[in-house]
Amino acid sequence: MRLTLRLDLDETRHIGHGKIKLIELVAQTGSISAAARAMNMSYRRAWLLIHDVNCMFTHPIIETQLGGKGGGHAKLTAEGQSLINLYRSIESTIQKDWAADLTQLNKGLTPAPHIKKSKSI
């Protein structure tokens, strides 16, 4: 069992596990297309998600440079690093602080995950 965080900036803007993971992959690979491939999503979708996140903040989270030798490049900004650090710090803190409760809850789980799944909310 693990805990995942979502930052609800307001009614319409959210940053959750998926966007954080994508940003981290862009930071690691220096490329939106490599990050997209690693997450099995289209370049277009990855680009739009990065664009969404960049539009949420006055400073960009990922900076992109077009062209040049070897094509474009994408890199994490200092603001992006702070966002990732905050998200991962909260996540690891709660995972550690609530470990006993989560283990307890885990004991009550049914084994088989083959349940009829309705669209999650």
Next chain:
Amino acid sequence: MRLTLRLDLDETRHIGHGKIKLIELVAQTGSISAAARAMNMSYRRAWLLIHDVNCMFTHPIIETQLGGKGGGHAKLTAEGQSLINLYRSIESTIQKDWAADLTQLNKGLTPAPHIKKSKSI
């Protein structure tokens, strides 16, 4: 800005803000249909979500009784209460403990939420 939690029980089973809210409403109203109305969802969808959550644990989270005077009744079990308590405790703790960081992050937000939104991940 607020933090929302998701409990990832395993690859396919998750409990997030929506299901927790639905369970709380069922507990408050004693009725799946009243809870569904309050969340602007169909009775069928609410029933399926409750069913999903009940199937995740060896003890039910919500117990339902059919028929009788005034129709059926749904009530939160002790296990359901523990789940709600755990979820809300973690939520309020992180909201409190990370308040300064969230305020800081909030300062860097762009004001207008009218951004082109891609499907969230």
